[in-house]
Amino acid sequence: MGTVSVKDVARLAGVSVGTVSNVLNSPEKVTAATLQRVQDAIDKLGFVRNDAARQLRLGSSTAIGLLILDVRNPFFTELARGAEDYAARFGFSVVLGNSDEDSARESGYLDLFEQQRVRGVLISPIGDVSARLHKLRQRGTRAVLVDRVSADSAFSSVSVDDVAGGSIAANHLLESGRRRIAFLGGPASFRQVSDRLAGARSAVAAHPGAALEVIEASASTVQAGSEVARRILARAEADRPDAIFASNDLLAIGALQVLAASGEVRVPDDIAFVGYDDIDFASASIVPLTSVRQPAALMGETAVQLLFSEVEDLGAKPQAVQFQPELVIRASSAREGSTG
Structure with missing residues (x-):
C-alpha cells in the first residue's frame, strides 16, 4: 500500500x-x-x-541550518551540540552542513537550506559571504555568523577575540624563555588563522631577540600537523624552533605526537607547544597540550539566541557577541620544575 x-x-x-x-x-x-x-x-x-511539508507551505519551518568548516574538528562538533541543545528547548532542530573548507560545497549547502525554507542559517564561512547572505535575507532567510565577525556589521555574529588569543599564546611561550617561535597554521585566508597570527606577531615584536617563523600547513588536521613535524625533524637541531604555536589543536596534536615519539625532541624542554580550541583530546595527548580555550558550546547556543531575536523582530539591529579566550596551561609548555 x-x-x-x-x-x-x-x-x-x-x-x-x-x-x-x-x-x-x-x-x-x-x-x-x-x-x-x-x-x-x-x-x-x-x-x-507530513508536518515538514506543512511547515514549508506556511513558511514556518522549525529547522535551522548550521554550516561549519570541518565536521572532523571537535571544536565545531561541540559548537553544533550547543546550538542543537538550545534550539531543541524551543522545538527547533538543527540541520548540519559541512563545507569541508570548499567554497563550491558551501554555496551548495546555502542553496539547499534556502530551498528547504529553514528558519535561519548559522554559518562559519570560508571567505566573505556577505553578498550571498544579503540575498538570503532579502528572500526572507536570516543569517548569523559563527566564529567570525561581520566585516560590514550587517549581520549578527558570535566570535572569540582571536587576536587576543594569539597574543596570549605567544606571550606565554615568551615568558617561559622561548625565543624561536614557529606559528603553524592552516590557510592564511581564514580570518581565524590570520587573527591568531596577528596576535602572535604583535607579542613577539614586543620582545627584543625573539623571532616568529610562519609555517603554513596544507590543512587544519592532525595529518597536516604530522607532515610539518617531519619537516622540522629534517632540519639541523640549531635550525629548529624552540616553541610551536598552532592555530588549532588538531595541528598541534599531530606535530606534537610525531616530535615526541621521534626520540630526538623532548617536549617541552626542546620544543614547547600551545594549541587553540582546547578540544577534549588536548588533555589526553601524548603530552597534555596547553591550549587557548574557546567556549564552543556557548558560542553555538548564543548564535541560536541571536537568530531567534532576528526572526522575532525583523527590524532588530545586528548584534556582535565576542567572547574572550582563556589559556589552559598543561605539560606541553611547562619545563620540568616550572610553575607555569
Whole structure:
C-alpha cells in the first residue's frame, strides 16, 4: 500500500478534504461527531501527517541550518551540540552542513537550506559571504555568523577575540624563555588563522631577540600537523624552533605526537607547544597540550539566541557577541620544575 493521503482519509470518512484539514489544524471548527469520524478514518488507514511539508507551505519551518568548516574538528562538533541543545528547548532542530573548507560545497549547502525554507542559517564561512547572505535575507532567510565577525556589521555574529588569543599564546611561550617561535597554521585566508597570527606577531615584536617563523600547513588536521613535524625533524637541531604555536589543536596534536615519539625532541624542554580550541583530546595527548580555550558550546547556543531575536523582530539591529579566550596551561609548555 502506498502513502496514505488526506484525500484517502476524506473519502473514508465521507467528508471534504477541507474538513480533514480543519481536524488536523483547527479542530475547534469541527463538530464532535465529525471529528470522531475523521479520527477513526485516520487510525484505520494509518495516516501520518507530513508536518515538514506543512511547515514549508506556511513558511514556518522549525529547522535551522548550521554550516561549519570541518565536521572532523571537535571544536565545531561541540559548537553544533550547543546550538542543537538550545534550539531543541524551543522545538527547533538543527540541520548540519559541512563545507569541508570548499567554497563550491558551501554555496551548495546555502542553496539547499534556502530551498528547504529553514528558519535561519548559522554559518562559519570560508571567505566573505556577505553578498550571498544579503540575498538570503532579502528572500526572507536570516543569517548569523559563527566564529567570525561581520566585516560590514550587517549581520549578527558570535566570535572569540582571536587576536587576543594569539597574543596570549605567544606571550606565554615568551615568558617561559622561548625565543624561536614557529606559528603553524592552516590557510592564511581564514580570518581565524590570520587573527591568531596577528596576535602572535604583535607579542613577539614586543620582545627584543625573539623571532616568529610562519609555517603554513596544507590543512587544519592532525595529518597536516604530522607532515610539518617531519619537516622540522629534517632540519639541523640549531635550525629548529624552540616553541610551536598552532592555530588549532588538531595541528598541534599531530606535530606534537610525531616530535615526541621521534626520540630526538623532548617536549617541552626542546620544543614547547600551545594549541587553540582546547578540544577534549588536548588533555589526553601524548603530552597534555596547553591550549587557548574557546567556549564552543556557548558560542553555538548564543548564535541560536541571536537568530531567534532576528526572526522575532525583523527590524532588530545586528548584534556582535565576542567572547574572550582563556589559556589552559598543561605539560606541553611547562619545563620540568616550572610553575607555569
